[in-house]
Amino acid sequence: MSLQFESVLAETDIILDGIMLTIGLSASAIVLGLIFAVLLVALRTLAGRWAGIAVDCYVELMRNTPFLVQLFMIFFGLPLVGIRMSGTQAALLAMTLNLAAYATEIIRAGVDSIHKSQLEAGLSLALSKRQVFQYVVLQPAFARVWPALSSQFVLMMLASSICSFISVQELSGAAAIIEQRTFRSFETYIIVTVIYLLLALSLKVFLLWLGQRLFAPVSGLARVDVKAEAA
Amino acid sequence: MPAVLIDDVHKRFGNLEVLKGVSLTVEPGQVVALIGRSGSGKSTLLRCINGLEAIQSGRIEVAGHIVDQDPKHLRELRKDVGIVFQSYNLFPHLTVSQNIMLSPRITQNVPQAQAETLAREVLAQVGLSEKFDSYPDNLSGGQQQRVAIARSLAMRPKVMLFDEVTSALDPELTGEVLLVMEKLAKGGMTMLLVTHEMNFARNVASTTIFMHQGKIWESGPSRELFSNPQTPELRNFVSAGAH
Numbered sequence: 001m002s003l004q005f006e007s008v009l010a011e012t013d014i015i016l017d018g019i020m021l022t023i024g025l026s027a028s029a030i031v032l033g034l035i036f037a038v039l040l041v042a043l044r045t046l047a048g049r050w051a052g053i054a055v056d057c058y059v060e061l062m063r064n065t066p067f068l069v070q071l072f073m074i075f076f077g078l079p080l081v082g083i084r085m086s087g088t089q090a091a092l093l094a095m096t097l098n099l100a101a102y103a104t105e106i107i108r109a110g111v112d113s114i115h116k117s118q119l120e121a122g123l124s125l126a127l128s129k130r131q132v133f134q135y136v137v138l139q140p141a142f143a144r145v146w147p148a149l150s151s152q153f154v155l156m157m158l159a160s161s162i163c164s165f166i167s168v169q170e171l172s173g174a175a176a177i178i179e180q181r182t183f184r185s186f187e188t189y190i191i192v193t194v195i196y197l198l199l200a201l202s203l204k205v206f207l208l209w210l211g212q213r214l215f216a217p218v219s220g221l222a223r224v225d226v227k228a229e230a231a
Numbered sequence: 232m233p234a235v236l237i238d239d240v241h242k243r244f245g246n247l248e249v250l251k252g253v254s255l256t257v258e259p260g261q262v263v264a265l266i267g268r269s270g271s272g273k274s275t276l277l278r279c280i281n282g283l284e285a286i287q288s289g290r291i292e293v294a295g296h297i298v299d300q301d302p303k304h305l306r307e308l309r310k311d312v313g314i315v316f317q318s319y320n321l322f323p324h325l326t327v328s329q330n331i332m333l334s335p336r337i338t339q340n341v342p343q344a345q346a347e348t349l350a351r352e353v354l355a356q357v358g359l360s361e362k363f364d365s366y367p368d369n370l371s372g373g374q375q376q377r378v379a380i381a382r383s384l385a386m387r388p389k390v391m392l393f394d395e396v397t398s399a400l401d402p403e404l405t406g407e408v409l410l411v412m413e414k415l416a417k418g419g420m421t422m423l424l425v426t427h428e429m430n431f432a433r434n435v436a437s438t439t440i441f442m443h444q445g446k447i448w449e450s451g452p453s454r455e456l457f458s459n460p461q462t463p464e465l466r467n468f469v470s471a472g473a474h
Contacts, residue, residue: 120283121320125334125386126309128302135333139324215324 007182008191011174018174019195021088025170026157026203028092033099033156034149038138040104041111045137046130055104062101068162070094075166091163091170099156106148110141143215150207154200161196171195232295234259234390234421235280240289242275249275250286251445257390262422264432264453267442268468273425276442277392280423281305281312294389310338313383314392317399319375321367321382327354328363331382339386353381357411373404377411384415391415393424409435429469433457441465 044055062070074097075090085093114137122132142149161172169177175192179185235257242250249272257263265273278284280291282298282305291298296308321330331350335341341349354360357377367375376396383391393412397405409431416422416435426432432439433453440450441464449456449465460466 117316117318117320118322121316121322123305124281124283124309124314125382126306126338127334128306131337135337136322140322143324 003187003190004184005187005191008178008184008187011178011181014169014174014178015171015191015195018169018171019199021168021170021173022157022160022199025088025092025095025160025163025168026153029095029099029156029160030153032092032096033103036096036100037103037107040100041107042130042133044104044108045111045133059101059104062098063105067094067098067159068165070098071162071166087163087166087168090166091160091168095156095160095163098159099152102152102156103149106145106152107141109148110143110145111137113144114141139215143211146207146211146215150204150211153207154203157203158196158200171199233257233292234261234294235423236290236292237276237280238290240276240279240291241287242272242279242284243287249445250279252289253442253445253447254289255440255447255450257421257423259389259421260419261438262416262420262436263424264436264439265423265425265442266427266429266432266439266468267448271442272445273442274394277314277394277423277425280392281309281314283314306338310386311389312392313386313388313390314394315376315379315383315396317395319367319372319379319399321375321379323367325366326363327359327365327367327370327378330367330378331385334382335385349385350381353384354378356384356414357381358407371404372400373407376400376404376408380408380411380415390421390423393422393426395425395427397426397428429457441468443468 040055040058044052071091071094074094075087078085078090118136119132122136123129127135160170163170164173164176167173171192175188179188182188233256235255237253237255240250240253241248253272253276265276267273275284279286280293280298282300285300293308294311296304296311298308322333325333328347328350331353332346335346335349336343351360351363354363357380359374359377359381362370362374362378367378370378397408400408405428409428412422412424413435424436436453438450439453439456441448441456443464449460449462456465457469460469
């Protein structure tokens with residue numbers, strides 16, 4: 001067996017465009033999905049019983065069906081009811097909705113982990129339930145589940161490869177094109193594997209750094225620092 | 232008008248009746264101590280006063296508010312009635328000053344600069360001016376509890392409730408918290424406190440109420456109550472606490 005990378009590397013432009021689209025799609029889906037998830041958790045925590053049940057139904061629907069099927073439902077289904085969108089738009093929507101469901105479940109666990117005494121302290125200071133959620137509960141809850149959220153974000157970035165099924169030319173889509181042009185399947189996917197690995201590890205490191213910046217006072221790390229200083 | 236009026240209050244958790252017809256009044260400026268064994272209902276009574284627990288029957292009025300379970304009424308009531316808990320319950324993600332300023336900022340729309348002045352003022356009152364920018368995790372238990380008192384004071388309450396605020400502290404730290412409370416009492420704050428600190432009840436509270444099995448078993452001027460208990464239950468309780 002001999003590996004020949006020349007013809008594959010000649011397609012660098014397509015690969016770079018693919019990387020940019022993978023990063024763009026993932027970053028957008030993470031930000032939008034997270035905002036949507038926080039709204040869903042707020043709805044589930046603060047609104048009545050029926051809103052909670054609706055949120056639970058949504059979460060279960062998205063978590064118990066394949067992402068590929070969700071993508072197809074959006075890409076092929078929505079045009080039938082008059083909503084037209086490009087493959088990239090459909091990919092972004094599917095990724096956002098899928099990530100939001102998983103993130104909702106994770107953040108909810110964080111919210112549930114906040115001790116009742118914190119809520120009582122907030123209420124006793126004349127805060128409304130919404131204000132308690134917003135100012136007292138949300139940040140410590142996020143701090144606790146940030147590692148779980150981070151791995152969900154990485155999984156979503158990797159799952160964006162599925163969007164190549166609807167001809168979105170993110171990294172995996174780009175790989176498919178290069179493979180067709182060069183017939184160098186193995187070489188193509190070796191390169192793509194390395195790129196995905198680097199992207200995932202970079203995202204992981206970035207999220208770890210971000211978490212420490214955002215949540216330092218509430219994580220165990222801050223306490224360790226203080227003890228080290230005192231010693 | 233009394234600062235706190237409690238009239239024939241009954242409270243059940245499921246089938247367990249924890250308050251069996253409790254009535255008492257606290258006059259403005261008065262310091263009243265609630266003592267009794269664990270499970271006698273004293274903490275529950277305190278939590279009913281600011282609506283953290285709902286009552287089944289009876290009537291509670293505090294600082295001119297009638298206690299019901301309407302969230303809007305409760306928010307108005309809680310602006311006038313502070314409570315300090317055994318476990319401090321500071322918000323770990325906020326600095327000391329942010330803990331103090333949170334409610335004045337968002338429930339009373341106090342501007343940032345004014346809120347900071349207020350925070351410095353109440354921190355000075357509890358002797359922790361230098362902890363303005365510290366996080367709760369970096370404070371001792373006694374300091375955290377003093378911040379919790381300052382946080383309540385920043386609301387300019389008419390009545391303060393203290394729920395076993397020194398029970399989680401070792402004796403050394405208990406002293407610094409009790410000192411702050413004594414200063415408050417001397418300053419004319421209306422206080423209702425659940426406590427296991429018999430000396431504090433005897434020396435600082437004008438009235439002490441002994442609760443037993445969900446009822447007010449015995450009450451009276453603190454010194455008399457401790458020196459001359461009328462019921463065998465209080466006599467047992469006082470002598471058991473004296474070790």
